[in-house]
Amino acid sequence: MTDPAVAEAGKPSVAVLGAGSWGTALAALIARHGHPTVLWGRDADGIAAIDQRHENPRYLPGIALPPSLRATTDLAAALAEVDLVLVVVPSHAFAETLRALAPYRPGHAGVAWATKGFEPGSGRFLHEVAEEVLGVDVPLAVVTGPSFAKEVAIGLPTALTVHSDWPDFAQLVADVHHGPSFRAYTGDDMLGAELGGAMKNVLAVATGVADGMQLGLNARAGMITRGLNEMLRLNQAIGGKAETLMGLAGLGDLVLTCTGDLSRNRRLGLALGQGQSIEDAVRAIGQVVESVQTADEVMRQADRHGIELPISSAVQAVLHGEITPAEGLRLLLSREQKPEYPSGLFD
Ligand SMILES: NC(=O)C1=CN([C@@H]2O[C@H](COP(=O)(O)OP(=O)(O)OC[C@H]3O[C@@H](n4cnc5c(N)ncnc54)[C@H](OP(=O)(O)O)[C@@H]3O)[C@@H](O)[C@H]2O)C=CC1
Numbered sequence: 192m193t194d195p196a197v198a199e200a201g202k203p204s205v206a207v208l209g210a211g212s213w214g215t216a217l218a219a220l221i222a223r224h225g226h227p228t229v230l231w232g233r234d235a236d237g238i239a240a241i242d243q244r245h246e247n248p249r250y251l252p253g254i255a256l257p258p259s260l261r262a263t264t265d266l267a268a269a270l271a272e273v274d275l276v277l278v279v280v281p282s283h284a285f286a287e288t289l290r291a292l293a294p295y296r297p298g299h300a301g302v303a304w305a306t307k308g309f310e311p312g313s314g315r316f317l318h319e320v321a322e323e324v325l326g327v328d329v330p331l332a333v334v335t336g337p338s339f340a341k342e343v344a345i346g347l348p349t350a351l352t353v354h355s356d357w358p359d360f361a362q363l364v365a366d367v368h369h370g371p372s373f374r375a376y377t378g379d380d381m382l383g384a385e386l387g388g389a390m391k392n393v394l395a396v397a398t399g400v401a402d403g404m405q406l407g408l409n410a411r412a413g414m415i416t417r418g419l420n421e422m423l424r425l426n427q428a429i430g431g432k433a434e435t436l437m438g439l440a441g442l443g444d445l446v447l448t449c450t451g452d453l454s455r456n457r458r459l460g461l462a463l464g465q466g467q468s469i470e471d472a473v474r475a476i477g478q479v480v481e482s483v484q485t486a487d488e489v490m491r492q493a494d495r496h497g498i499e500l501p502i503s504s505a506v507q508a509v510l511h512g513e514i515t516p517a518e519g520l521r522l523l524l525s526r527e528q529k530p531e532y533p534s535g536l537f538d
Pocket residue numbers: 209210211212213214232233234250279280281282283284287288305306307308338339340341477478479481
């Protein structure tokens with residue numbers, strides 16, 4: 192597909208907030224589909240490179256971005272007259288970004304996000320944060336699924352899903368993403384979709400640790416499958432739909448992130464399993480590693496609902512330096528024997 196030099200008049204315009212790897216990749220995708228698209232970020236040099244040289248040298252070096260993609264550090268200018276706002280900052284910056292955008296959002300523009308995680312400290316779901324900051328009358332949607340930024344940026348085929356309580360808005364958000372090599376599905380389960388996107392990052396650390404310790408392919412498959420079981424059990428307790436987690440937002444993203452070395456959360460686990468410190472590993476990765484905070488928030492949710500999550504709990508303890516990866520393994524292997532599925536998991 193040839194990148195358009197100019198956006199097509201009449202197509203909904205989009206502001207993408209957050210110029211890291213995922214925000215840049217999604218903005219490039221949407222611009223390639225002919226939508227007037229502007230990318231907002233806070234780093235002036237990075238933004239100038241995107242706007243003028245059509246490259247994000249820090250987060251997606253060497254990948255050509257569409258000339259029609261504009262970039263700015265001016266939030267008010269980015270949001271002027273847009274039809275759709277897509278927030279793609281890390282979860283720790285989600286609430287402050289919503290508060291910053293609120294005064295400039297055109298009244299008709301709904302807000303979607305591709306951030307994965309919970310509000311750090313409170314464990315609130317991001318749609319709960321968005322409802323509080325923006326009010327309950329603003330259409331909201333979550334964009335999630337198995338999608339490495341680099342692959343999307345270079346145009347490799349990808350499928351993701353858009354969940355919203357607002358069907359027309361879900362369709363609009365899906366439409367701007369959907370294209371010749373990108374499939375965007377829709378759903379109405381924000382709880383399940385957000386839970387899947389957050390939990391898979393924690394479970395990817397577990398699989399990375401197992402692979403870093405060279406425990407073998409059986410252990411990897413066992414870890415992924417029992418990890419899915421943890422997702423399903425917490426999802427049932429919070430009221431999400433099981434089918435959401437059997438799809439792109441759950442199983443799909445879990446498999447990608449647990450097995451693909453482009454995953455920063457998996458790479459953190461690999462490094463820990465090989466004996467590196469968490470500080471050194473996170474520094475070497477050099478990008479956001481959501482599991483570091485999400486593990487605490489997953490366990491906060493689990494405790495709130497009285498659900499036992501052995502793998503996620505072990506990851507939390509390893510990330511806090513309370514146990515070593517080897518001790519985490521011993522804990523998991525010495526658990527009591529039990530039926531694979533408690534009754535009623537898919538009711
Ligand atoms: N990368 C991927 O493949 C995917 C990522 N995601 C999710 O997308 C979200 C963003 O991740 P990703 O783009 O990968 O992260 P990166 O580490 O690539 O980039 C983070 C971006 O967020 C910006 N940022 C950090 N703090 C703030 C803040 N307080 N205000 C405004 N901007 C801020 C950074 O700006 P600066 O450079 O100035 O620090 C940078 O542009 C995460 O929740 C992640 O889980 C979801 C699917 C795929």
